[in-house]
Amino acid sequence: MKIFDSIFSPEDLKNINDLDALAQELRAEIISLVSQNGGHLSSNLGTVEATIALLKVFGEKKNAIIWDVGHQCYAYKILTGRKDKIHSIRKKSGLSGFTNYEESSYDKFKSGHSGNSISLALGISEFKLNFKKDGKVIVFIGDGSMTCGLAYEGLNNASSANNLIIILNDNSMSISKNVGAISKYLSKIRTNNIYLNTKYIIKKILSKIPNSGKKIDSFFSNLNIKLRNLLFQTGSLFENLGFKYYGPIDGHDIHAMIKVMQIAKKCNKPVLIHIVTKKGKGYKFAENKPDKFHGISRFDINTGNCLKSKEKTFSDIFGEHLCNLAEKNDKIYAITAAMSDGTGLSEFSKRFPKQFKDVGIAESHAVTFAAGLAAGGYTPIFAVYSSFLQRSFDQLIHDTAMQNLKIILAIDRAGLIGEDGESHQGIFDIPMLNSVPNIICYSPSFFDELKISLDLTIKSEKFTAVRYPKGAEFFKPDWLNKNFNNFDFYGKNRNLLIVTYGRIFSFAAKIFKKFSDKMSLLKLNKIIPLDNQAIIKSREYKNIIFFEESYINNSISEKFGLELLKNEFKGKFVPIAINNFVKHATMFEQLKEFKLDYDGMLEIIGKIPK
Ligand SMILES: Cc1ncc(C[n+]2csc(CCOP(=O)(O)OP(=O)(O)O)c2C)c(N)n1
Numbered sequence: 271m272k273i274f275d276s277i278f279s280p281e282d283l284k285n286i287n288d289l290d291a292l293a294q295e296l297r298a299e300i301i302s303l304v305s306q307n308g309g310h311l312s313s314n315l316g317t318v319e320a321t322i323a324l325l326k327v328f329g330e331k332k333n334a335i336i337w338d339v340g341h342q343c344y345a346y347k348i349l350t351g352r353k354d355k356i357h358s359i360r361k362k363s364g365l366s367g368f369t370n371y372e373e374s375s376y377d378k379f380k381s382g383h384s385g386n387s388i389s390l391a392l393g394i395s396e397f398k399l400n401f402k403k404d405g406k407v408i409v410f411i412g413d414g415s416m417t418c419g420l421a422y423e424g425l426n427n428a429s430s431a432n433n434l435i436i437i438l439n440d441n442s443m444s445i446s447k448n449v450g451a452i453s454k455y456l457s458k459i460r461t462n463n464i465y466l467n468t469k470y471i472i473k474k475i476l477s478k479i480p481n482s483g484k485k486i487d488s489f490f491s492n493l494n495i496k497l498r499n500l501l502f503q504t505g506s507l508f509e510n511l512g513f514k515y516y517g518p519i520d521g522h523d524i525h526a527m528i529k530v531m532q533i534a535k536k537c538n539k540p541v542l543i544h545i546v547t548k549k550g551k552g553y554k555f556a557e558n559k560p561d562k563f564h565g566i567s568r569f570d571i572n573t574g575n576c577l578k579s580k581e582k583t584f585s586d587i588f589g590e591h592l593c594n595l596a597e598k599n600d601k602i603y604a605i606t607a608a609m610s611d612g613t614g615l616s617e618f619s620k621r622f623p624k625q626f627k628d629v630g631i632a633e634s635h636a637v638t639f640a641a642g643l644a645a646g647g648y649t650p651i652f653a654v655y656s657s658f659l660q661r662s663f664d665q666l667i668h669d670t671a672m673q674n675l676k677i678i679l680a681i682d683r684a685g686l687i688g689e690d691g692e693s694h695q696g697i698f699d700i701p702m703l704n705s706v707p708n709i710i711c712y713s714p715s716f717f718d719e720l721k722i723s724l725d726l727t728i729k730s731e732k733f734t735a736v737r738y739p740k741g742a743e744f745f746k747p748d749w750l751n752k753n754f755n756n757f758d759f760y761g762k763n764r765n766l767l768i769v770t771y772g773r774i775f776s777f778a779a780k781i782f783k784k785f786s787d788k789m790s791l792l793k794l795n796k797i798i799p800l801d802n803q804a805i806i807k808s809r810e811y812k813n814i815i816f817f818e819e820s821y822i823n824n825s826i827s828e829k830f831g832l833e834l835l836k837n838e839f840k841g842k843f844v845p846i847a848i849n850n851f852v853k854h855a856t857m858f859e860q861l862k863e864f865k866l867d868y869d870g871m872l873e874i875i876g877k878i879p880k
Pocket residue numbers: 313316339341342382383384411412413414415416439441443444445549607608609631633658661
């Protein structure tokens with residue numbers, strides 16, 4: 271029997287004598303789990319001990335624990351009553367890979383996007399303070415997430431939150447190496463020799479002091495006062511923001527963390543505990559390559575090799591083609607918000623370091639920075655996952671479109687993305703872009719079309735975007751028009767027209783090939799603005815079905831329907847798109863759920879009168 275088999279809630283931790291052995295068990299469980307289901311391995315391995323300490327000290331329900339991003343919550347899920355379901359993580363109808371209030375009252379929010387934890391915590395803190403509710407509000411946030419502007423908006427408002435405790439998990443990594451001035455600041459604290467020696471002394475002394483919170487508290491207070499001038503000659507950032515700062519603490523030393531958290535529990539002011547951890551801790555392949563194992567699909571535990579064969583993706587093609595373009599154009603400037611690898615920009619960053627910037631998890635800044643670069647004379651291209659672009663809505667409108675500046679958005683992971691669940695689906699970029707005046711957006715279905723789209727965006731004088739999906743291209747028919755026109759009609763039947771764009775065009779094309787006497791097909795390539803000629807021609811059809819891999823409100827299909835009405839279309843128009851948040855499942859299961867796969871399309875088409 272495993273130690274964690276006897277843990278049904280954090281309360282049960284008090285019966286566990288060997289917490290280090292529990293940590294080892296949890297670690298083995300997480301490695302096995304992620305090797306089978308995929309998931310966020312490195313981050314979870316790095317936070318096992320901190321999770322145990324956190325639940326040992328703050329496990330009572332009156333406390334609120336808020337995880338930033340929430341990708342590091344696997345041990346938390348196991349210890350908060352979900353161990354029996356943990357093997358279903360990231361699978362359809364199983365546990366989410368992030369915190370999720372639908373699963374457990376220990377999870378306060380659904381998480382996934384970085385940097386919002388402090389603001390969320392402050393809201394709960396305010397309520398607790400005003401209504402004299404007991405309990406602390408604890409934020410667990412990584413140093414990568416501390417590159418988000420939103421986190422600082424929270425910190426700037428935290429000085430009176432006397433029930434707030436922030437645990438800053440500093441592993442010097444975001445997905446890849448962390449960037450920016452704050453990261454350098456944390457690194458200075460970590461590497462300062464005096465402090466490292468002091469840390470050693472702290473550990474030595476703490477281990478000799480019995481569980482007397484008061485003594486330890488004054489020990490820490492004195493230590494901080496004495497060291498303050500030595501360590502933070504310009505003043506500690508966090509202390510100046512109104513926090514009591516404890517750290518850096520060894521984030522793999524459960525007992526040191528428990529002691530410090532107990533002290534923090536007694537403080538009557540906001541506290542920041544700075545723990546230092548190793549991303550990927552305890553699994554050599556993840557320790558050596560924490561970025562590769564940050565988010566990983568199924569792998570072989572013995573070799574660390576992925577079980578899924580690596581096929582070319584849209585992100586790869588984007589990265590390669592942008593390198594080709596930059597060879598001949600030193601005005602191209604690529605930006606990522608902490609996703610160089612995911613967006614295919616790693617090679618570009620090495621080959622064109624002067625034309626590249628990782629701005630950290632700062633999507634709003636990235637867009638406005640791009641606008642500034644454009645104003646200065648560059649051709650900036652911001653490669654960003656669709657769901658993270660949601661952070662930049664005002665920057666698209668006010669800082670870019672309204673200024674009539676030419677920037678390019680390379681919108682990756684557009685459409686359904688699978689197991690990462692509700693927070694990560696790329697289904698809101700189109701509704702956003704449809705609200706940005708004068709933007710142009712292309713939606714390639716295939717790799718070669720992505721390259722052509724990029725060429726068009728670079729040549730354009732306007733604010734442009736290209737949206738493309740996660741992973742590889744689907745089946746490509748050999749009968750497609752060779753030119754990348756704004757739109758292309760196929761077929762002669764006037765009873766039924768199927769309209770679509772992006773990768774799901776492949777399904778529609780297969781159906782068309784089979785039933786070409788019963789339907790016609792319209793492939794859109796330029797989706798914003800809609801080409802009026804496509805609308806005019808579509809009026810000739812009796813029935814039109816529009817399949818779209820986007821959220822439906824303010825979608826392309828909605829616009830298409832409106833334009834048809836304006837142009838006195840008299841037939842039947844059926845938009846099939848996504849009408850809600852999309853839960854975790856495989857991408858194909860999700861396409862099926864929304865009738866956007868081959869079978870789903872056939873089913874909808876079958877309902878149209880012949
Ligand atoms: C707004 C937003 N942009 C990008 C991401 C993708 N992302 C997930 S985790 C992560 C790195 C987080 O680093 P850190 O907070 O230090 O946690 P660690 O994984 O190192 O434990 C990034 C960039 C995200 N979740 N949210």
